[in-house]
Amino acid sequence: MMMQNMMMRGMMMRGMMMRFKPLSWHGFVLTCLMGVGFCVFLSGCGFFKGPEEPSQLPLIKVAPRNYPQFFDSRSFEGLARSIDQSLIYFKRVPLSRKYAYEKDIFDAGHMIRTLERFQALLAENLSPVELNARIKEEFLVFKSPGSDTGEVLFTGYYEPTYKGSLEQDDTYVYPVYSTPMDLVQIDLSLFSDEYKGHKRLRARLNPDTRRVVPYYSRAQINNLPDFLNRAEPVAWLESRVDRFFLEIQGSGRVNLEQGGQLRIHYAGSNGNAYRSVGRYLIEKNEIAREDMSMQAIRKWLENNPHRMDEVLHYNESFVFFKTEEGGPYGSINVEITPLRSIATDQRLFPNGALCFAQAALPDPDFLEPLEQWEKTSLFVLNQDTGGAIKGPGRADLFCGNGPYAEFTAGHMNTRGQLYFLVLKP
Known part of the structure; x- marks a missing residue:
């Protein structure tokens, strides 16, 4: 299975390289430095954080x-x-x-x-x-x-625990994605001290315009039929709400249909801005502020499946995962x-x-x-x-x-x- 996965990854990578037009390194650097607006999402694990520098802290x-x-x-x-x-x-x-x-x-x-x-x-x-x-x-x-x-x-x-599977079937239909192969991490500090200490940007290369652009939003990821070809799932869950809360928590355990338990941890994000769906539901007068909780959000989503896209897509950030023993890790x-x-x-x-x-x-x-x-x-x-x-x-x-x-x-x-x-x- 591992060898098959490696072969599949290799074929997909070669296919992507054939589809994307090459961008010169000089052009790539210039594109990175061109003022494209990014909002960085910080989640349970910030593995893309640059070197720490002392700053005037509010202590x-x-x-x-x-x-x-x-x-x-x-x-x-x-x-x-x-x-x-x-x-x-x-x-x-x-x-x-x-x-x-x-x-x-x-x-x-x-x-x-x-x-x-x-x-x-x-x-x-x-x-x-x-x-x-x-x-x-x-x-x-x-x-x-x-x-x-x-x-x-x-x-x-x-750290939540959900039911899941290593394979997709009629019950387990929602993929927990690994880091996409077309996601680019840009460390601008490598090009100039002016950017030292800045967060690394997450982006993708647009093959048509040959420009670096922000990575896909949550709505775009959910609506891309071929996203499985970009990010191999590490597991499949039976509930879309489970997957969303897994992202919010940043790590979790999956009790597998095949037996055993899988530990999955934060591997990165799409770099889009994190926005609170709880705040959104309060502002829409769907849940009273004094009644707001994770449990209240889950109940509302399960009672209003026809509005799930509207609410979940409000948070444009999307988290990717990896399997790892132990944890969770900060x-x-x-x-x-x-x-x-x-x-x-x-x-x-x-x-x-x-x-x-x-x-x-x-x-x-x-x-x-x-x-x-x-x-x-x-x-x-x-x-x-x-x-x-x-x-x-x-x-x-x-x-x-x-x-x-x-x-x-x-x-x-x-x-x-x-x-x-x-x-x-």
Whole structure:
């Protein structure tokens, strides 16, 4: 089967090369630099992100007398594992890479020392009073200014599980696409320092005009009858709604009709702008703002199949997947940990950083309505990003897999505070 797939890929690639007129490298570079408008979609994994550069981040240094009370509502469960994942990331990048905390700049080596020192504190089994005293003595604390209200809006995401198949049949008709062979990634920084730090663009070559243009939108992909020839499916699902939510979450598990389970992860996107269908349904007065949740969107779509194109195509972004063991993986390409990994705007906050979040979570034994969730505080690691996670007033908490994770991620919409900790130099 693998050999057949390789042969098919080879034949399709040769066919595409015959259909496309060649574009000279000089012409290709000029075309790339010609002001074509792109909107970059950030999803569960940002593998197309360029090199990190320090920037003036919207963090506010907190005076020691104003430090929050550092208390972990989950008794540090899973925290050591999440810290280990950030350490994998920091030990993989150059030790000289810089990370900005307001006006203070720290290199990757210092970030490693921060996490190792915090691990050592955890190993001492300190009381809450002792832990707070040691943090005040040894760590600098910075606060996200949040939104205009001064708070951070915390939402959630999770790893869903759906029924599927490795082959198309009458039940499993919706393909989960791999990265298309005609999708081009353009790194403009290779051509000029002026573009250093910019996101890589996703595009395609128009064979008729020999120009680089934005890649196909969601509507175009769904309406292209031969798209299977551009992107080989990694699996087939029985529900179009399942596929859409799989894209929103960025990774998932597929219980296969053939037996066994397939782990699929984010491989890239079409580069079109992410737009929230939840916001669209609110603006159309289809779902009340106070009733909005992932579960409410699913129910509305299933009750209104004749309007599915209208609503789903509002979000022009489309996500492609790959199969991979383990995971799910965050944008810094390490495994994320339930209730310990968060996604933030990576343009603003340091990757892999140790954080402290004050928000609210439901009781695992009693899945109450949102207004009854208890206040929670957690140490978390900044290990991911997302298309809707933009600005200093947004953070997304990874909730894991299973019913509790699905309920929490689907309903989480709580405001709180987000702090960043770094070892004193």
